Amino acid sequence: MADVNRGKRPLSPHIxxxxxxINSITSIINRITGVAMSLAAVLIVWWLLAAAxxxxxxxxxxxxxxxxxxxxxxxxxxxxxxxxxxxGIRHLVMDFGVGYDIKSVDFWxxxxxxxxxxxxxxxxxxxSTF
Amino acid sequence: xxxxTDMGRVKGLGTAKEGTHEWWIGRLTSxxxxxxxxxxxxxxxxxxxxxHAELLAAFQSPFTAITTILFIMIAFVHLAGGLQEVIVDYxxxxxxxxxLLVSTKLVCWGMGFAGAFAVAKIAFGA
Numbered sequence: 001m002a003d004v005n006r007g008k009r010p011l012s013p014h015i016x017x018x019x020x021x022i023n024s025i026t027s028i029i030n031r032i033t034g035v036a037m038s039l040a041a042v043l044i045v046w047w048l049l050a051a052a053x054x055x056x057x058x059x060x061x062x063x064x065x066x067x068x069x070x071x072x073x074x075x076x077x078x079x080x081x082x083x084x085x086x087x088g089i090r091h092l093v094m095d096f097g098v099g100y101d102i103k104s105v106d107f108w109x110x111x112x113x114x115x116x117x118x119x120x121x122x123x124x125x126x127x128s129t130f
Numbered sequence: 131x132x133x134x135t136d137m138g139r140v141k142g143l144g145t146a147k148e149g150t151h152e153w154w155i156g157r158l159t160s161x162x163x164x165x166x167x168x169x170x171x172x173x174x175x176x177x178x179x180x181x182h183a184e185l186l187a188a189f190q191s192p193f194t195a196i197t198t199i200l201f202i203m204i205a206f207v208h209l210a211g212g213l214q215e216v217i218v219d220y221x222x223x224x225x226x227x228x229x230l231l232v233s234t235k236l237v238c239w240g241m242g243f244a245g246a247f248a249v250a251k252i253a254f255g256a
Contacts (some may be wrong), residue, residue, distance in 0.1 A: 032213045041209060045202065045241050047178070048248035066179040074178065077172040085167055088160045095157065127176055 022109035029113075030087035033080035042076035043070075078123060083116040152211060159208040166204060169197040186252055195253035199246045206242030210235050 017022065043065060050061035064070050090108055093099055099108060132139065173194045177185045189195050213234045223226050 008192075016187050031212075031216060034209070035216060038209060038213070041205060042241060045245040045248070048202075048252075051182060052248040052251040058182045058185070062179065062182075081167065081171075085164070089164065092157065092160060112224055123171060123175075127178075 023105050026087060026090075026109045026112060030084060030091075034071060035085045037077055037080050037084065040080075043047075043073065075120070075124060079116060079120040082119040082123070083112065085111040086116055086119075139183075152214070156208065156211050159204050159211070162204050163201070163208060164200040168195055169194075170201045174198055186244070189249060189252040192253075195249055198249050202245035202249070205240045206238045210238035213238070 047058075047061050047065055050057040065074060090099075090112060099105065173188065173191075177188055189198070214231060217227065217230045217234065219231055
């Protein structure tokens with residue numbers, strides 16, 4: 001009996017047949033932002049190593065990070081950081097078994113997207129002012 | 131056709147045996163990263179685009195140096211765990227899987243150590 005229907009069993013429905021929902025969107029954004037921040041993490045280490053090496057090397061890497069492309073990566077990563085930060089806290093809260101009802105899931109899913117944009121704008125304002 | 135029972139065939143499959151540990155390290159590092167990320171954004175992010183002298187002066191503060199070293203090392207442990215989770219989800223084929231798992235983990239450890247060393251060198255007087 002052990003080999004009945006082996007290899008012909010139905011597979012779990014593929015992701016493409018589901019309508020995207022706020023919880024699936026925030027889930028995949030959390031993963032994408034986490035992976036995407038690898039680039040900024042390596043750049044920051046390079047920047048610190050340059051600072052530990054010499055003033056001229058620091059100026060070179062610092063100039064790269066503040067070029068238009070560098071700033072694009074830095075500000076993009078800042079938003080990724082805030083989103084992942086808020087998404088991570090939400091995950092930690094949900095690990096306690098709370099916030100699983102549909103109303104909370106929908107509300108907090110949208111809330112972390114809006115909050116991440118507000119925090120990004122606020123921190124860019126602070127960084128450019130001080 | 132196999133004569134093994136259903137139970138006999140699936141026993142020992144389907145688990146990496148260390149899943150709970152990896153999950154727990156993910157949570158532990160994420161909790162540590164909440165205050166450390168805020169410290170980094172507060173103390174280090176404003177130094178990007180500043181002068182070399184300003185950066186050297188900032189890391190003379192033990193608070194800035196210690197929280198930055200902790201942030202970098204724990205962030206790379208967290209990143210290594212996260213990348214591993216993504217790799218095991220999406221990469222099929224044993225050889226590629228092993229190559230990616232080993233290389234990402236080694237690069238993450240190397241990066242974490244390099245960042246920590248750079249901050250320590252500056253703090254102790256570059």
